[in-house]
Amino acid sequence: DVVMTQSTLSLPVTLGQPASISCRSSQGLVHSDGNTYLHWFQQRPGQSPRRLIYKVSNRDSGVPDRFSGSGSGTDFTLKISRAEAEDVGVYYCMQGTHWPFTFGPGTKVDIK
């Protein structure tokens, strides 16, 4: 199985400041169809997960533009340009290229 690693499990952020979450996969995530199925999810306390970014860098509808995704190969990053109070929660990367799909352990973001 593909192992997804998020090296930072806890990330205190300052309101208005940028934040970055990294994710690494144990093997490349380019699918045979040419797409890279690396997605990012946000789970606020007490809520269901919500997808923020799909296929590395595509923002889902309604997601603020302060969120952006980048990366290639086995290294990926989610960036928050200016952290807001509503960004508190756990962020997961997930690969949907290889069966079984696998999630990273999550990075818990809170406010300093």
Add this chain to the structure above:
Amino acid sequence: EVQLVESGGGLVQPGGSLRLSCAASGFTFSSYWMSWVRQAPGKGLEWVANIRQDGSQKYYVDSVKGRFTISRDDAKNSLFLQMNSLRVEDTAVYYCARDRLGYWGQGTLVTVSS
């Protein structure tokens, strides 16, 4: 508006069975892969199973193979997860999700305990 509403969770003894349902609305259900994802209390997310649009392909995480069966009824816009031989470690909130997890339900709690 896309809506996914899970039901069927509850308390069951080890070795028992449960059938989860997910009622979908707001989109053409028959056109999408569908998935089940679970989250044990205080833990991370684990993809459990998914099913192709026509039901011809199904995939499972190793830990549930042979015990869980995913199915769908496109006429009723419904997704199911039949869970047999339940174990304590299957205790989790089970979420129904569309396609590549772009939409999620609110989840249903399954507790396996004696």
